[in-house]
Amino acid sequence: MEITKAELKDKQGIKEIAKLLKIDTMSDIDFVWNKDDFIEKQINKGEYFISKNNNEIVGIMSFRQRQNIMYIETMAIIKEFQNKGIGTQFINFAQKYTKDNNLNTLRAYTFYQYNTKEFYLKKGFNLLNKPGKYGGQEYHRFEIILN
Secondary structure: OEEEOOOOOHHHHHHHHHHHOOOOOOOOOOOOOOHHHHHHHHHHHHOEEEEEOOOOEEEEEEEEEEEEEEEEEEEEOOEEEEEOHHHHHHHHHHHHHHHOOOOEEEEEEEEEEOOHHHHHHHOOEOOOOEEEEOOOEEEEEEEEEOO
C-alpha cells in the first residue's frame, strides 16, 4: 500500500480512524487527535499522511516537528489491516520523512493501553526512561537516532 499526503477531502476518513485511538477514561477535552481543527491544521501544514486500500483510508500518520526532533503525532491502522505491514511501512516512511527534513531524531509516544511497546522496540526505537502523562493517562516515550 502506498502512503500519500492527506488532503482536506480525507479529513472525515482520518477522523474516523483517529477515534480508534480514544481511551475510554480520557475526556473529550483532553483527546485532541480526532478534532477537526487539529486534523485540518496537520493537513494544511503537509504533515498528515494516509494509507489507502481500494480508495478507503485504512491507516493514518501525522508528524510534528519540535526544535530538532520529529515526532510521530498520530499513527493508527484500522483493525482489519493491522498486522499486514502497514505499521512497518509507516515507520519506514517516518524515518525517511525525518531525514528529508534534515533531522536525525524521531520520537513516538504511545499510551500504555495501546499495547504497542514491543512494536516500537522491534522497529529499532529505544524506550526513554521517563514515561509521559497526558489527560491522566501514562504513555511510553520512544526515540530512534537515524544515520
